Amino acid sequence: MGLAEVSTETGAGRAEIAARTLRTDRWWRLPLIQAVLLTVLLGYVVVRLFLRRDYFVAEYNYLTPLYSPCISTSCTPGSAHFGTIFGDLPVWIPLPIIVFPILLGFRGTCYYYRKAVYRSILQSPTACAVREPAARYSGESRFPFNLMNFHRYFFYLASLLLLINTYDAVLAFFPPGGFGFGLGSLILVANVVLLWGYTLSCHACRHIVGGKLKHFSRHPLRYAMWNRISGLNALHMQFAWASLVSVTLTDVYIMAVAAGWIADLRIVG
Amino acid sequence: MSSHWHHFRVWRGDADGGELVDYPVEVNEGEVVLDIIHRLQQTEAQDLAVRWNCKAGKCGSCSAEINGRPRLMCMTRMSTFADDEVVTVTPLRTFPVIRDLVTDVGFNYVKAREVPSFEPPPGLAPGEYRMQQVDVERSQEFRKCIECYLCQNTCHVVRDHEENKPAFAGPRYLMRVAELEMHPLDVADRRSDVQDDLGLGYCNITKCCTEVCPEHIKITDNALIPMKERVVDRRFDPLVWLGDKIFRRTGS
Ligand code: SF4
Ligand code: SF4
Ligand code: FES
Ligand code: FES
Numbered sequence: 001m002g003l004a005e006v007s008t009e010t011g012a013g014r015a016e017i018a019a020r021t022l023r024t025d026r027w028w029r030l031p032l033i034q035a036v037l038l039t040v041l042l043g044y045v046v047v048r049l050f051l052r053r054d055y056f057v058a059e060y061n062y063l064t065p066l067y068s069p070c071i072s073t074s075c076t077p078g079s080a081h082f083g084t085i086f087g088d089l090p091v092w093i094p095l096p097i098i099v100f101p102i103l104l105g106f107r108g109t110c111y112y113y114r115k116a117v118y119r120s121i122l123q124s125p126t127a128c129a130v131r132e133p134a135a136r137y138s139g140e141s142r143f144p145f146n147l148m149n150f151h152r153y154f155f156y157l158a159s160l161l162l163l164i165n166t167y168d169a170v171l172a173f174f175p176p177g178g179f180g181f182g183l184g185s186l187i188l189v190a191n192v193v194l195l196w197g198y199t200l201s202c203h204a205c206r207h208i209v210g211g212k213l214k215h216f217s218r219h220p221l222r223y224a225m226w227n228r229i230s231g232l233n234a235l236h237m238q239f240a241w242a243s244l245v246s247v248t249l250t251d252v253y254i255m256a257v258a259a260g261w262i263a264d265l266r267i268v269g
Numbered sequence: 270m271s272s273h274w275h276h277f278r279v280w281r282g283d284a285d286g287g288e289l290v291d292y293p294v295e296v297n298e299g300e301v302v303l304d305i306i307h308r309l310q311q312t313e314a315q316d317l318a319v320r321w322n323c324k325a326g327k328c329g330s331c332s333a334e335i336n337g338r339p340r341l342m343c344m345t346r347m348s349t350f351a352d353d354e355v356v357t358v359t360p361l362r363t364f365p366v367i368r369d370l371v372t373d374v375g376f377n378y379v380k381a382r383e384v385p386s387f388e389p390p391p392g393l394a395p396g397e398y399r400m401q402q403v404d405v406e407r408s409q410e411f412r413k414c415i416e417c418y419l420c421q422n423t424c425h426v427v428r429d430h431e432e433n434k435p436a437f438a439g440p441r442y443l444m445r446v447a448e449l450e451m452h453p454l455d456v457a458d459r460r461s462d463v464q465d466d467l468g469l470g471y472c473n474i475t476k477c478c479t480e481v482c483p484e485h486i487k488i489t490d491n492a493l494i495p496m497k498e499r500v501v502d503r504r505f506d507p508l509v510w511l512g513d514k515i516f517r518r519t520g521s
Binding site for chain 2: 014015016017021022023024025111114115118119125128129130131132134136137138139140141142145146149150151152203206207211212214215216217223233234
């Protein structure tokens, strides 16, 4: 029996049930919450990128992860930890012109965020067994969504950025004048830990580390690493949200200190 | 043993049309939805068509949609519903209906045959296969499948788009490819097949297959995403592709 005999035309022989879904639970609730959260958080980040101020506290060496590394001569003195590559950037170009596309690309092509966006923004599908509104669907088999397959490269680039963020967090313990730290330093460390959780639990990472192997028995070390990463991978969604919120809160805190709205709580020095 | 009357709505009909029919029915403590369907067969709806076999969640025959959620009827306890909650039972939406709750799941058998079969290394005869447990563990998860087709039915790629059926094998059979890809003795390279012929690219990893699988197989995380990553190795990663060409790497 060929497929042609099994199903031929749209709706061929299916039970006639008009309702979009017969689900009785509040299936629209989670996608709605996700859509609101994603819009608010992304909106905040975009506004912040164009603000161009209060992203660095020279006194304590706090640099917000959203602007790290700052690589233009327009950067606040002292904030360009890695030197400057660009000269002055016009005001309509955000300073993190390299950093932001990488972070957006990394999260935008992440398997978890893909699921969240497909469900809550593109309604494809909004929830399981709820008919999607689009008349035609080709998923990630065609442009533009086949570009999601480049997630791996963003993973490599974002890992490099994370090394820089880690370095920034260490610098927050060495303000000008010697060792010392405050609440801001601890926030930066917590943020970096969550970012490492998110990055290491990535599906591409799990694949590269060991998932691609056919014979675990020939690669005991990679097998052990794959096991560890698989454990983290099961928490990837949790890391995705926790690190997104932590990046935002870290930025809010540093902005508040830099703008002088609050004083950093100093613990040592 | 306590019992009460419950309001059931069951879809009755065939390919030419049908409707939801209301039935008041007695429910006893400890019963599952399939028990109630059987009680209806014994009382008010003696010609009600339903497919079932094991009543133990292992044969995969009794798949249906209960209050809009794809489930096994024999594994859905009545105690999960409030006493006054209407329980609606409909056939799987994605496949052609034969009668009442019975659908023609032939689509899945066609797709099963489209997956190229296991290919052992040349010269190795059956009986000479030796494998280590760590190497087969991953595929063993997929062998738990009871072929209930709840995942195939729920996947929006075909559920909402009949026209995608020729191009898309569905989660259960993409998982079968993953099982073979990860099999320590399989020597075939399935990465092009799975993308071009079986439609892996249609999957947008929204995880509904995983949500409905009664065997709790992590279909998306452990089969579909790893398969997508393998396709990336071949199609979208020039470094890996070049390395494979230069060093003629095959099985690692
Ligand atoms: S994860 Fe992919 S295969 Fe599974 S239901 Fe969603 S689209 Fe279908
Ligand atoms: S993978 Fe799970 S849901 Fe799909 S057919 Fe097998 S047991 Fe059923
Ligand atoms: S899968 Fe989420 S970061 Fe890679
Ligand atoms: S009757 Fe066998 S799975 Fe339900």
